[in-house]
Amino acid sequence: MLLVYDLAESQPVALFRGGQILRTCSGRVRQSSPSGRLRGLRDAARVGSAERAKPTERAILGYDRLSDGVRLRWQFQYEKEKLEVEETLRFGSARDQDNGTRR
DSSP, rough: OOEETTTTTEEEEEEEEEEEEEEETTTEEEEEEEEEEEEEOGGGGGOOOOOOOOOOOEEEEEEEETEEEEEEEEEOOOOOOEEEEEEEEEEOOOHHHHTTTTO
């Protein structure tokens, strides 16, 4: 699985089954693009919302690779308060999704 995550918006963008990162080079220009079978993301997986207050500043504090996903640590600055968030994204099997044990 390859998860494309938008760090600026703090939300997943796309999920590819059998995904790879393809790198191309044309002179000095280097590009990376995802490849694989595109899987849809459920609305529940999306973090952003138009009704929510937008942070004035955000920083990624770090990440941890897990055997079945990744853990991201964020810091969001709003007008009057600072918030630290830990987000865990896990890749489950079809069986896990069928019985509702994973999201």
